[in-house]
Amino acid sequence: MEKVKYKKVLLKLSGEALAGDEGTGIDEKTMNDICDSIKKLYDMNVKISIVVGGGNFWRGKYGKNMVKTTADYMGMLATVMNSLALQDAIEKRGIAVRVQTAIEMRQIAEPFIQRKAERHLEKDRVVIFSCGTGHPFFSTDTTAALRAAEMNVDAILVAKTIDGVYNADPKVDKEAKKYDHITYQEILEKDLKVMDSTAISLCKDNNIPLVVFAMSDPENIVRAVKGENIGTYVD
Numbered sequence: 001m002e003k004v005k006y007k008k009v010l011l012k013l014s015g016e017a018l019a020g021d022e023g024t025g026i027d028e029k030t031m032n033d034i035c036d037s038i039k040k041l042y043d044m045n046v047k048i049s050i051v052v053g054g055g056n057f058w059r060g061k062y063g064k065n066m067v068k069t070t071a072d073y074m075g076m077l078a079t080v081m082n083s084l085a086l087q088d089a090i091e092k093r094g095i096a097v098r099v100q101t102a103i104e105m106r107q108i109a110e111p112f113i114q115r116k117a118e119r120h121l122e123k124d125r126v127v128i129f130s131c132g133t134g135h136p137f138f139s140t141d142t143t144a145a146l147r148a149a150e151m152n153v154d155a156i157l158v159a160k161t162i163d164g165v166y167n168a169d170p171k172v173d174k175e176a177k178k179y180d181h182i183t184y185q186e187i188l189e190k191d192l193k194v195m196d197s198t199a200i201s202l203c204k205d206n207n208i209p210l211v212v213f214a215m216s217d218p219e220n221i222v223r224a225v226k227g228e229n230i231g232t233y234v235d
Helices: 015-022 028-043 068-091 114-122 140-151 184-190 197-206 220-226
Strands: 008-013 047-052 097-101 126-130 155-160 210-214 232-234
Touching (some): 008 015, 015 047, 015 068, 028 068, 028 220, 097 114, 114 126, 114 140, 140 155, 140 197, 210 220
Parallel strands (some): 008 047, 008 155, 047 126, 155 210
């Protein structure tokens, strides 16, 4: 059995991570690559929960002329589509999966119940948390931090389109420098856009480390769990 640093993790996937190079929708190859890596974690006896965004379908900010709450609820529904797609792809690999939603839709998934989610993990099921926190004005970053605290995970694995935390946007500033290690306090003080400030504060208050890495290579999920030096470590 391969040694792992983190035995219980929450994987935070952006919606864009599922879209691949297309930028929107769900790319089948990208989805399969991600789920193959999740299967490797499962085979290493890692307890896995997932929070996925909905940006490949909809973001609250897209509703420029909408009431904010309406636009945000639409974003929550987008996360359900991604969660169901993930569930289907992971189940095809012989793994039991449960989707739990913060907004009840019983014909589609279970409502979020903390103790039930814990029981699923104990039974070696993957749990996917959907619909954000169930409230507008909160991002799926905040959801990831909240669910990670509730599930008492060892770390949050943050899969992004860039390969770690930088002092500036590397897509805009070619002189931007990557951090191998940074503290939550530094992120807040420097206003670095890793996760939103609510999520960072939640992680800081609950002592949950982050491993931030690029999703361009799904094998990074496995490397992160093993504790290899990839991306940026935040504590």
